[in-house]
Amino acid sequence: MVARPKHGFAIPVHAWLRVAVRECLVDYLALSRLRKLGLLRPEAVEQMIRQHLDGGLNWGYGLWPLLMFQMWFEEFYEGHTQWDRK
Numbered sequence: 825m826v827a828r829p830k831h832g833f834a835i836p837v838h839a840w841l842r843v844a845v846r847e848c849l850v851d852y853l854a855l856s857r858l859r860k861l862g863l864l865r866p867e868a869v870e871q872m873i874r875q876h877l878d879g880g881l882n883w884g885y886g887l888w889p890l891l892m893f894q895m896w897f898e899e900f901y902e903g904h905t906q907w908d909r910k
Contacts, residue, residue: 837885841877841887842876849891852894852895853869853870853873853887857894861894861897869887869890872886
């Protein structure tokens with residue numbers, strides 16, 4: 825083996841949000857949900873989603889934490905998530 829420093833690996837966040845978890849992204853970060861939460865600027869998030877899904881800009885590393893926060897908030901603060909009910 826060759827001695828070299830460890831290298832991390834990138835997760836495909838941009839692709840995941842465009843394909844694999846697209847429905848989840850659009851649902852959890854919908855304007856109505858963000859307005860209800862009242863912590864984020866819904867129109868700005870909506871613009872980020874649109875630009876990301878259209879392929880214009882890669883907002884994956886910005887949208888991923890917002891999605892995780894929204895899911896966490898609904899699960900642990902409100903006590904449910906829509907995806908649990910399916």
